[in-house]
Amino acid sequence: MAMPREETPGAAPSAWGARFLESRLMWRAFRRDRLALVSLVIIFMFVAGAIFAPWLTPYPDQGMGKANLKEKLEPPSRIHPLGTDDLGRDVMARILLGSRPSLSIGFFVVTLAMLIGTPLGAIAGYFGGPIDQAIMRITDVFLSFPALLLAVAFSAALGPSFFNAMLSISLAWWPWYTRLARAQAVSLKEQTFIEASRAIGVPSFTIIRRHIIPNLVTPVLVQATMDIGSAILMGSALSFVGLGVQLPRPDWGNMLNVARLYFNDGPWFAFFPGFAILLVAMCFNLLGDGVRDVLDPQSRRTE
Amino acid sequence: MDRPLVVVRDLRLEFRTYAGIVHALNGIDLEIYEQDVLGLVGETGCGKSVTGLSILRLVPRGGEIVSGSILFRGEELLDKPDSYMQQVRGASIAMIFQDPSASLNPLFTVGQQIETVMRRHQRAEKREIRRRALELLEVVELPDPPRILKTYPHELSGGMKQRVSLAIALSCGADLLIADEPTTDLDVTVQAQILDLLRRLREAQGVAILMITHDLAVVAEMCRRVAVLYAGRVVESGPVDAVLYEAKYSYTQALLEASPRRSSRGKSLRAIPGTVPSGLQPIAGCPFGPRCPRFMEVCEQSPPRVNVDATHTVACYLYR
Amino acid sequence: MNRGEMSQSAHADHPDDVLVRVRNLVKHFEQGGGFLRRNPQIIRAVDGVSFDIERRRTLGIVGESGCGKTTIGRCILRLIEPTAGEVTFRGVDMLQLPGRQLRELRRDMQIVFQNPFSSLDPRMSVLGIVGEPLQTHTSMSHGEIRDRAVQLLEQVGMSGDHIYRYPHEFSGGQLQRIAVARALALNPEFLILDEPTAALDVSVQAQVIAQLMELQGDLELTYLFISHNLTLVHFVSDSIAVVYLGKIVEHASADKIFDNPQHPYTEALLSATPSLDRELQQERIILGGGVPDPANPPSGCAFHPRCPRAKDDCSQVAPGLVDVGEGHLVACHPE
Numbered sequence: 010m011a012m013p014r015e016e017t018p019g020a021a022p023s024a025w026g027a028r029f030l031e032s033r034l035m036w037r038a039f040r041r042d043r044l045a046l047v048s049l050v051i052i053f054m055f056v057a058g059a060i061f062a063p064w065l066t067p068y069p070d071q072g073m074g075k076a077n078l079k080e081k082l083e084p085p086s087r088i089h090p091l092g093t094d095d096l097g098r099d100v101m102a103r104i105l106l107g108s109r110p111s112l113s114i115g116f117f118v119v120t121l122a123m124l125i126g127t128p129l130g131a132i133a134g135y136f137g138g139p140i141d142q143a144i145m146r147i148t149d150v151f152l153s154f155p156a157l158l159l160a161v162a163f164s165a166a167l168g169p170s171f172f173n174a175m176l177s178i179s180l181a182w183w184p185w186y187t188r189l190a191r192a193q194a195v196s197l198k199e200q201t202f203i204e205a206s207r208a209i210g211v212p213s214f215t216i217i218r219r220h221i222i223p224n225l226v227t228p229v230l231v232q233a234t235m236d237i238g239s240a241i242l243m244g245s246a247l248s249f250v251g252l253g254v255q256l257p258r259p260d261w262g263n264m265l266n267v268a269r270l271y272f273n274d275g276p277w278f279a280f281f282p283g284f285a286i287l288l289v290a291m292c293f294n295l296l297g298d299g300v301r302d303v304l305d306p307q308s309r310r311t312e
Numbered sequence: 313m314d315r316p317l318v319v320v321r322d323l324r325l326e327f328r329t330y331a332g333i334v335h336a337l338n339g340i341d342l343e344i345y346e347q348d349v350l351g352l353v354g355e356t357g358c359g360k361s362v363t364g365l366s367i368l369r370l371v372p373r374g375g376e377i378v379s380g381s382i383l384f385r386g387e388e389l390l391d392k393p394d395s396y397m398q399q400v401r402g403a404s405i406a407m408i409f410q411d412p413s414a415s416l417n418p419l420f421t422v423g424q425q426i427e428t429v430m431r432r433h434q435r436a437e438k439r440e441i442r443r444r445a446l447e448l449l450e451v452v453e454l455p456d457p458p459r460i461l462k463t464y465p466h467e468l469s470g471g472m473k474q475r476v477s478l479a480i481a482l483s484c485g486a487d488l489l490i491a492d493e494p495t496t497d498l499d500v501t502v503q504a505q506i507l508d509l510l511r512r513l514r515e516a517q518g519v520a521i522l523m524i525t526h527d528l529a530v531v532a533e534m535c536r537r538v539a540v541l542y543a544g545r546v547v548e549s550g551p552v553d554a555v556l557y558e559a560k561y562s563y564t565q566a567l568l569e570a571s572p573r574r575s576s577r578g579k580s581l582r583a584i585p586g587t588v589p590s591g592l593q594p595i596a597g598c599p600f601g602p603r604c605p606r607f608m609e610v611c612e613q614s615p616p617r618v619n620v621d622a623t624h625t626v627a628c629y630l631y632r
Numbered sequence: 633m634n635r636g637e638m639s640q641s642a643h644a645d646h647p648d649d650v651l652v653r654v655r656n657l658v659k660h661f662e663q664g665g666g667f668l669r670r671n672p673q674i675i676r677a678v679d680g681v682s683f684d685i686e687r688r689r690t691l692g693i694v695g696e697s698g699c700g701k702t703t704i705g706r707c708i709l710r711l712i713e714p715t716a717g718e719v720t721f722r723g724v725d726m727l728q729l730p731g732r733q734l735r736e737l738r739r740d741m742q743i744v745f746q747n748p749f750s751s752l753d754p755r756m757s758v759l760g761i762v763g764e765p766l767q768t769h770t771s772m773s774h775g776e777i778r779d780r781a782v783q784l785l786e787q788v789g790m791s792g793d794h795i796y797r798y799p800h801e802f803s804g805g806q807l808q809r810i811a812v813a814r815a816l817a818l819n820p821e822f823l824i825l826d827e828p829t830a831a832l833d834v835s836v837q838a839q840v841i842a843q844l845m846e847l848q849g850d851l852e853l854t855y856l857f858i859s860h861n862l863t864l865v866h867f868v869s870d871s872i873a874v875v876y877l878g879k880i881v882e883h884a885s886a887d888k889i890f891d892n893p894q895h896p897y898t899e900a901l902l903s904a905t906p907s908l909d910r911e912l913q914q915e916r917i918i919l920g921g922g923v924p925d926p927a928n929p930p931s932g933c934a935f936h937p938r939c940p941r942a943k944d945d946c947s948q949v950a951p952g953l954v955d956v957g958e959g960h961l962v963a964c965h966p967e
Contacts, residue, residue, distance in 0.1 A: 201751040205814075208711055209765045210738035219764075223755045356835040469922045499696035500860065501919045504904035508918050526833065529863075529906035556908065570838035572867040572888060573908045581867070583839035587803060 030239055045299020048292035055289055059112050062105040072102030074257030082275040092277040095267060100281055107259035107282065110171050112289065114178070114244035114253075115237040121179035126186025131221050133187065134194025135213065144187065151184040157243055164252040171260075174253040178243050182236070189232055193225045235297025238290035245286050261286050316383075317488055317520055318344040318367060318405075323380035325362060325371065325544075334591040336362050336375065338544035338599070341617065344488060344520055351531035351552070352524045352543035355567075357588055359525045364490045365539070367522075368405055369397050386585035403433040410493035412473035414463040422449075422476050425519030426483055433484040448479040451516075453509060471502035475509070482517060490522045495530070507534055527573050532556055537623075540564050543589050543599035546617075550624030560626040562604045598628070606630060642673070651822055652685040652708065657717035659703050663927060673927040677703045678714070679878035682953070685822075690848070690855040692869030692886065694862050694901070698923050700878040701858045705824045708856070709743055710734060721822070727967055742815035746827035748807035752799045758785070758810055759795040765817040784813040805836035809843065824856045825924045829864070841868060846957050862905045866890055874898050877926060877934040880953060884960040894962040896939050931964070 062067040071077055085092045091100040099163035113222035133144040151159065156178075164176035197203065198221070206216050247253045248262025256263055261282040325337035337359045344350050352360045366369060367382055369389060382389045384404065389397070401407075409415045417425060426445045430436070436444075442461075449457035452475040465473055474494060481489055491510070495503035511534065514521055523535055531538050532552060539549035540561065547563040559565045569582040586603035589595060597612035598604070604611070610629050618631045659678040669835060678700045685691045693701045706712040706868045708719050710726060721741060729737065736949055742765075746771040751871040752761050762784055763777040772780065782792030788809040791857040799807060808828060815823055826843065829837035845868070859865045865872055866886050874897065882895040893899045903917040930937050936946035945965050953961045 115760060201745050202753045204711060205743070205745060205751050205811075206744050206753075206764065208709055208738065208770055209814075210735040211764065211768050215768075220753050220756075224753070424829060471922050499923060500862070501696060501900060501904045502922055503906075504916055505918055505920075507906075508916060527906065528834070529908050532910075533906045557910070567762060567834060568908070570835045572838075572841070572864050574863065574866065575909050577867055577886070580842055580845070581838035583842055584835040593894050 019083070042292050042299040042302065044295050045302075048295040048299070051292045052296065053266075055108060055112060055285075058105055059108040062109060066099065066102040067104040068099040069106070071098040072106035072259060074259070076257075077180070082271060082278065084275070085277055091281045092275065093270050094264070094278045100278060103259040103264060104261070104282055104285055105263060107254075107261050108260075108285070110248075110254045111241060111245060111286070113262040114171070114175050115241035115293070118177050118178045118182060118240040118244065119233045119236050121175070122182035122236075123186050123229060126178070127222065127225065127229055128217075129183075130187035130190025130192075131194045131217050131225060134191035135198050135221055136216050137195075141191070145163065145191065148184040148187045148238060151181070152188070154181075156181045157246060160243060160247060160254065161250065164247055169252045169255060171254045174244060174247045177252075178247070182240070185236075186229065186232070189229060190225055193228055194221050197221055197224055201289040231297065231301050234300050235294060238293030238297070241293070242286065242290050272293035316343040317346050317348075317385065318342070318522075319381075319383040320363070320367065321381045321383075323363070323366060323382065324378045325359075325366060325375055326378050327372075327375045329374065329387070332572070332592045335594050336544055336591060337366070337380075340380070340541075340544070341546055342539055342549070344522055346487070347514065347518050347520050348520045348537060349514065349523060349535045351538035352522060352541060353526065353538055354433075355526055355530060355588065357543075357591070358541040359544040360526075360541050361492050364407065364492050364522060364524050367490060368401050368407060370401075370407075396632050399433070402429055402481075402486065403484040404486055404491065405485035405488045407490040407492065408474070408477045408481050408494050410496050412470065412477045413465065415471060415477060418465055421462055421464055422468075425476075426461075426480050429480050430483050444483070445479075448483055449476075451482070451513070452476070452479045454479075468614065469502075470498050471505060474498065474506055478506075478509070478513070482513065482519065485517075486519060487521045488522065490524070493526070494522045494523075495527070496527070503530075506548035510534070528556065528567065529573075540567070543595065544591065545599055545627065547600065547628075548624075548626045550620070554624040558624075559602075560620055560624070560631055562601045562606055562627050566603075642736050647852045649686045650684045651687045651722060652856070653718075653720040654684075654704075654708065655682045655718040655720075657681045657704065657707055657719065658715045659700070659707055659712065660715045661664050668848055675926045676878050676929065677926060678707065680717075681875070681878070681880055683873055683880065683883060685856060686855055686870075687821075687854050688848070688852050689870045690857050690860065690868055692857045692865035692866045692872040693875055694859055694872060695875035696901075696923055697861055698877070698926055699875045700926075701860075701875050702826055704875070705743065705826050705856060705858050707736075709824060711739060711743075735769075739765075740816040740820050741822040741824070742818075742820045743824040744808070744811050746830050748804050748811055748831060749799075752807060754799050757796055757798055761799075761810060762795070762814045762817060765814060769818055780817070781813075785810070785929065786815055787816065787847070789839075803836070804832050805839055808832065808840050812840075812844065815818075816847070819851070820853070822854045822856070824858070826858045827860070828857075830859070830861075834917065837864075843941045844868075852916060856861070862901055873899065877924060877929055879934065879950075879963065880961075881952065881963045882961065888960050892955060892960075894960065895935075896941050897935050900938075900940075933963075 051153070058065060062072070064071055075098070078095065080093050080097040082095060083089055083093045089099050089101070091104065094100055094103060112162050129144055133141040159181035160178045163180050167173035167177060203216060203220055206220060244253060245262035245265070248260045249266045251263070251266065254260035254263055264282040265279060268282065272279050320340050320342040323337050323340040327334040327336050340359070340363055352363060354360045362375070366377060371377060377390060384400065389400070423445055426448060427441050430441050430444065445461060446457045449460055454460050454472060454475050465476070469478065495506050498506065508532065510521060513519065523531070525531060535552050537550060538552050538555050539546045540555065540563065541547070542563050548555055548559065548564045555564060556568065559568055566582065566584045570584060572581055584603060589599060596614065600614045601607050601611045608629060615627045615629050617625050617627050618630055619625050652817050658680055659676055661675040661677055662672040662842045663675055681690065681704055693704060703712060707714040721737065723769060724737070726737070759778060762781045766772050766777045766780060778795065781795050785792050785794060790806065790809055796811050802810070829840050832840060847853060857865060866889070869886050871883070871885050872889045873880045874895065875881070876891070876897050882889065882893065882898045889898060891900065893902055900917045900919045917940065921938050924934065924937070930947070932947040933950050936942040939946065943965065951963045951965045953963045956962050
């Protein structure tokens with residue numbers, strides 16, 4: 010609202026209250042960001058594609074790995090709209106079925122990292138002192154390595170598989186959420202409603218569960234939305250080096266791994282999975298930007 | 313107290329918000345005379361701050377003056393270009409705000425801020441400006457002016473910052489000072505100092521003051537005349553003694569009865585039932601109607617400004 | 633040095649009637665300490681405060697910013713741990729209580745905060761907010777909590793329909809009433825009201841104050857009313873303690889404070905408070921300077937640099953609270 014706050018002293022709504030207050034207006038603001046809307050639509054299409062994959066392609070078994078050696082490396086045509094791969098399998102089918110692990114790793118990783126990191130951060134921020142120090146030192150150790158490196162290390166140690174890849178990336182990623190949650194918790198615990206709950210005699214952990222975490226949810230979710238794209242990228246990176254989904258089951262990353270060898274003869278084989286990764290990651294980023302712009306009070310003040 | 317310095321007639325202002333159009337000002341009528349102290353009093357959302365800002369055409373983003381007139385020394389301000397207003401602001405009409413921390417730039421010293429304003433409106437040598445700045449700091453009774461010139465705002469207390477704001481406001485010989493809740497954030501003993509200073513400055517410099525406040529007691533002590541605002545309209549105005557001790561409009565009376573005072577101990581404070589209109593719906597009749605104990609059918613039409621006597625006006629059918 | 637001497641509290645004719653007893657309460661904060669900084673400044677927010685609060689009465693604590701009045705309230709509730717002193721509630725020493733018993737005692741003493749917009753969790757429904765004390769201390773069922781919440785809302789003059797709504801849907805005055813409802817959920821005996829109407833418009837303030845006074849009668853509550861607004865404190869309180877820089881400078885019945893102030897600060901405060909009553913609009917006593925920095929208080933009597941009646945003694949020795957007649961206490965060196 011652009012109207013100046015003509016208020017008696019101390020009557021300003023807290024930042025937390027104001028944010029919640031405008032949740033209905035947020036959707037209206039979001040609708041105006043066309044880039045974010047388009048991204049949302051594209052993501053929905055991909056997700057729908059992943060869910061309904063076996064029914065969307067005439068070649069489901071090729072998608073799952075059955076070779077079709079007679080049609081090796083054929084360029085895009087009417088029967089194979091995106092061409093075929095090195096073993097003659099329809100690339101579109103491979104991409105559709107490969108979208109399942111590729112996309113889902115993004116969601117799973119982010120969810121797991123959120124579930125591990127957020128409570129830890131909330132506890133560290135709320136209690137402060139030695140507990141905070143302990144948790145943050147451990148977090149800092151993790152943060153001192155590049156996430157991909159950690160993920161690769163964990164994954165190699167655990168053995169190559171989709172599940173292990175997902176676990177590894179989550180283990181590399183949770184510290185970011187801890188840091189975010191801790192920062193929010195530190196500012197939240199100064200709020201009067203937290204003091205009010207203490208005055209009532211609510212035990213600390215209950216305060217964290219009932220008051221701190223629900224009020225953290227918004228910034229954490231924004232971060233999570235933006236992270237899904239990066240998680241998908243990282244998942245693809247792991248598969249690319251062979252640490253994720255194993256062939257012949259499809260995954261965009263492992264497809265790229267093979268496709269690069271055939272780039273001269275069949276560039277479509279590398280191009281389409283690569284493009285899919287690019288498009289999805291970009292859409293999640295734009296979506297996250299849109300969500301953050303909507304939630305950030307500054308940018309909504311303009312009329 | 314003869315010619316009006318500022319005349320506001322039927323000023324209407326709207327804000328475009330996500331929730332719809334808010335009718336913030338719905339026909340404000342005011343006169344500010346030379347060397348007068350006019351209080352503009354009302355509760356949250358009545359439009360008093362916006363009125364003050366409108367006189368300087370400093371309407372906040374999203375707001376628009378849709379009709380009305382603001383005359384300064386007979387000149388219509390609403391159709392002047394921005395360059396003209398820039399001359400008016402500071403040199404003819406100055407303003408101080410509720411939170412001096414927000415209106416003083418933390419990156420510049422006090423001296424730099426006073427001098428910048430003076431240089432904008434006056435041609436004078438650096439030395440002359442410096443001398444004048446020191447003089448101003450003395451006028452606002454700040455201790456050790458040469459040292460204050462070099463301090464940054466955050467090094468000063470609230471009361472001192474407000475004095476600096478006053479010095480800046482008075483630096484170019486303004487005829488009207490608009491003071492928007494200048495003492496609301498200050499301790500009561502500091503408030504007494506600042507109000508006392510304002511009174512003396514008015515006598516010494518002959519500046520008129522538009523005192524915007526929610527505190528009726530401050531109005532009682534500081535102002536000569538007062539206008540009571542409700543839902544973007546002036547509902548009652550006149551000399552302070554008349555309005556506060558012989559209040560006519562129901563809202564004014566209710567506000568007075570709700571204000572605790574020494575003599576109210578033992579009695580109960582009368583609350584006003586209902587709530588202030590949000591401004592999203594344009595109100596056809598009297599804005600206080602729904603909450604007024606003396607509501608009549610005719611109140612559904614917009615009440616006229618009625619003269620109770622030569623100086624005291626009320627927007628109420630009861631006094632027709 | 634403080635030659636504190638409290639011969640008699642302002643109202644303790646019948647010691648059984650005292651609900652809360654505070655003796656020599658001290659709270660120091662440290663500022664600027666840390667790993668590499670050697671000399672932290674000590675802020676004496678509360679510097680030896682003593683008073684009694686009688687059952688079913690209201691004690692008003694009034695002072696300007698930084699005087700420590702809010703800290704006093706927090707210390708009584710042990711929301712902040714006092715540095716020293718004694719706080720007794722119904723005869724029980726609050727400061728020695730272990731955690732479990734302290735929690736029990738929280739049922740009987742509650743607080744309403746200044747800013748209604750930030751003292752209620754914006755993500756919780758009114759039912760959740762008002763029900764939280766019940767959830768914490770009782771084993772009431774969902775339905776029972778809901779019924780009690782409705783009852784509490786009605787008690788503060790609001791409709792029970794509101795329990796499923798959220799704070800952002802209400803105005804400041806309504807939110808404050810919800811805060812009062814929450815404070816009353818467990819039938820406390822003692823309520824600390826920390827500037828409960830400072831954030832509200834005058835007309836809304838009237839509603840909230842009227843409600844609070846009605847509730848005090850109906851529920852036999854004891855109030856500690858903290859405010860910077862002397863007129864309001866006078867209206868609401870039976871007795872008033874005036875605080876300056878962490879110490880009580882005067883403590884007497886509300887009328888005596890207004891009719892016969894003894895301490896120069898009280899006089900200045902009264903004089904500085906603008907008033908609608910024409911009889912009171914007189915010559916102002918304008919104090920010079922501002923409230924001193926609590927980290928660097930003046931020596932002796934903290935008020936002496938601004939005091940129109942300061943003598944040599946005043947900068948050397950801090951005066952203690954002395955009864956000047958009928959329980960009227962003043963901390964000032966005699967003329």
